[in-house]
């Protein structure tokens with residue numbers, strides 16, 4: 038697309054700018070449940086501001102901070118895309134009051150069939166997505182949801198998981214959600230926490246091939262952006278989580294950060 042720049046000359050618009058609001062982190066705890074430290078990215082083409090996944094409840098201040106760094110508020114988000122119906126990706130869709138929320142039709146129907154107490158499924162969020170007649174759109178694999186943004190079938194982690202792919206950006210972007218949660222899964226083609234291990238391996242293999250063909254960036258559900266170079270997987274940025282620990286009654290907060 039050609040647009041006039043401020044000097045009256047022609048500048049080339051590259052489409053969406055893709056920026057992380059919160060970088061995912063690939064930690065887990067067997068004693069205290071999933072960390073749920075998922076990836077939240079924003080695509081902005083000057084017209085639309087498209088949020089990919091909405092994170093978990095503890096992310097709310099981080100979402101506000103991440104938007105503020107870009108000069109934005111939650112009301113500036115025009116579209117929210119949900120990769121799948123897990124609590125750490127879905128929980129904050131209600132805070133984007135001006136946005137259209139895009140949810141996989143089959144994924145939502147599957148989640149609605151699961152009994153209360155099914156792991157990782159936030160019952161009330163599922164019910165609210167079903168209930169809303171305005172502001173929620175159903176989407177399917179293979180669909181071009183928004184200009185240049187395509188939904189990609191990526192089953193395994195959940196039965197109807199969707200990834201999102203766009204070439205309308207500075208670099209080709211592939212938002213894998215939890216189809217590829219971290220660097221280890223992309224490197225080994227083996228998924229932790231999958232409902233179908235063989236299906237997950239096929240999905241990761243397919244998404245990795247797409248990444249290789251396009252020389253782009255893959256954003257996993259719980260890690261920084263990943264690239265392929267000479268057949269190896271690399272993070273685009275170093276990974277770090279700041280963690281404080283109150284070990285006893287005397288010392289105060291101790292730094293137990295991970296990097």
Ligand SMILES: [Zn+2]
Pocket residue numbers: 121123157194215
């Ligand atoms: Zn998940």
